[in-house]
Amino acid sequence: MTGDADVDGFAPLRIKRVVRETADAVSLVLDVPERSSRRFRYQAGQFLTLRVNVGGQDVRRCYSMSSAPVEGELRITVKRDPGGLVSNWINDTAAEGDQIHAAPPEGRFVLRGDLSGATEVVAFAGGSGITPIMSLARAAVDDPDRRVRLFYANRARDSVIFADPLDRLVAEHGDRVLLHKHFDEDDGVVASAAIEAFIAPAGDAHYYVCGPGPFMDTVERTLLAAGVKESRVHLERFTVAAAAPSAIDQSGVAEEVVIELDRQSTTASYRKGDTLLQTVRSAGLRAPASCETGSCGTCMARVVEGSAHMLNNDALDDDEVEEGWVLTCQSLPTSRKVRINYE
Ligand SMILES: Cc1cc2nc3c(=O)[nH]c(=O)nc-3n(C[C@H](O)[C@H](O)[C@H](O)COP(=O)(O)OP(=O)(O)OC[C@H]3O[C@@H](n4cnc5c(N)ncnc54)[C@H](O)[C@@H]3O)c2cc1C
Ligand code: FES
CATH class of the missing domain: 2.40.30.10 (Translation factors)
Known part of the structure; x- marks a missing residue:
């Protein structure tokens, strides 16, 4: 170091x-x-x-x-x-x-809604997923009008991160912070019924979820089934279910990718299976990138000609994708000709 x-x-x-x-x-x-x-x-x-x-x-x-x-x-x-x-x-x-x-x-897993206070924060953390949720909860309680409901799941009591700081948060802001601790060792893995019961009294809220994949899937599915709008559900995934590049149809793929970066246009040869970011680097260019897992959005560029498939996208919203933005660290070209612009 x-x-x-x-x-x-x-x-x-x-x-x-x-x-x-x-x-x-x-x-x-x-x-x-x-x-x-x-x-x-x-x-x-x-x-x-x-x-x-x-x-x-x-x-x-x-x-x-x-x-x-x-x-x-x-x-x-x-x-x-x-x-x-x-x-x-x-x-x-x-x-x-x-x-x-x-x-x-970097990252878009940040507080949303009425930042002057009215919107409730309803958060679900599993294991180490408490990390960004702790950050959000501390920021939220700093606003005296904001309420926080936190569902925190762990396998066992000895694996609870921030047990004392969370208890202190409740002690200091008990009227505005509700903490529900779930232990698999007592109640089994988190099931939809527990989520439904927890969200029932929530008001105008945004929902934040971070934890192991299956936990996040259960919470997301339950929230959507309960009528929560997708735009109100915010997910932070620590691990990405890897989509195998071989599963993407690249049969008609181009041999070249044109890269518009820093007001210069460069043509790079394309090697099948490489992401757009790898292609940009193979041309000796230094393009922005950070997490390289599809989480931060730093590497975004717009596909202005042709098409590309994203293996994972936890950073761009639907509107951006519709406008042609892709995460280059996660994108494989799927057309004969591809031109990207970092703008
Ligand atoms: C946006 C974001 C935020 C994050 N925040 C946090 C956080 O706050 N706290 C936190 O603890 N983590 C966080 N993570 C996760 C973190 O980035 C790492 O992924 C995590 O620490 C594991 O990294 P590692 O190097 O220890 O494991 P890796 O070496 O990457 O291995 C990960 C897993 O894969 C297995 N594995 C590795 N190689 C192979 C192989 N060849 N075959 C089969 N299995 C293999 C390992 O056994 C291990 O279980 C975050 C991730 C993201 C994307
Ligand atoms: S580098 Fe973070 S999404 Fe691509």
């Missing part, structure tokens, strides 16, 4: 404090150098992309802020993924004073 300069938009942040949350989760409070402070302003619910070198390999991973700007610090919380490279490395080796490289905050 060394190096001082900003490279490719990644800035070196110093680990100011390491907080052991549970046996499997650690929080890092990060110090942003003065020269990068503007770029690292964030909204509650956003994430950082870290670039770390583990065993000689440069890898990137996204981690949501568990702090809110109102707390005056930048904190991420990392839970071990069994067999995972970066999460275990951070849990095992991160130490106060170390440097870690991060790209500035």
Whole structure:
């Protein structure tokens, strides 16, 4: 964890404090150098992309802020993924004073609705999915007119991240914060009935969901079935169900992609199976990108000629997709000729 300069938009942040949350989760409070402070302003619910070198390999991973700007610090919380490279490395080796490289905050999992207060925040967190939800909840209670309902599911009591801070949040704002803890060890995995009961008394609300895939699917399905509008349901997925590039029909695909970037037009040869971002890089161009999982939107460009298929999209809304925007890190060309414009 060394190096001082900003490279490719990644800035070196110093680990100011390491907080052991549970046996499997650690929080890092990060110090942003003065020269990068503007770029690292964030909204509650956003994430950082870290670039770390583990065993000689440069890898990137996204981690949501568990702090809110109102707390005056930048904190991420990392839970071990069994067999995972970066999460275990951070849990095992991160130490106060170390440097870690991060790209500035990104993400659209932020508070929506009437920001002057009236809209209720109804949040569902499963396991480490509490990270951005904690950030949203802290930001929301800062507004005295806002109410928060939080459904927090964990397998067991000893795996609960932020047990004490959440209890404090309730103690301090009990009239506006309702916390429901669900433990699989007592009640089995979360089922639709529990979600329905929880949302029944909710008023004019936006709904935020983050946790393991099956948990998120159950919550999303239940909310939509209960009549909640899709535009009111906000999802943050930590893992993406990988669509195999081979499942996409690229039989008639072009051999070239034309890239309009920084007012220059470049023609790159296309190698079947590559994403648009990989194609841009193979042409020696430096295009914007951050998470490379389809979550942040940094790599978006517009397809102005031809077509492309996105393997995953957790960043663009329907209108943007209709206007031709794609996430280049997730897009495979599907037409003979493709021209993209970063605008
Ligand atoms: C927007 C966003 C925000 C996020 N926020 C957070 C957060 O706040 N906190 C948090 O803890 N995480 C968060 N994540 C998840 C995080 O980015 C990482 O994905 C997570 O830490 C796992 O990374 P890893 O390097 O430890 O695991 P990886 O090495 O990427 O492995 C992931 C899993 O795949 C398995 N695996 C790896 N290679 C293979 C293989 N060859 N064959 C079969 N299985 C394999 C591993 O065993 C492991 O279970 C977020 C993700 C996104 C996209
Ligand atoms: S780099 Fe984040 S969506 Fe493509």
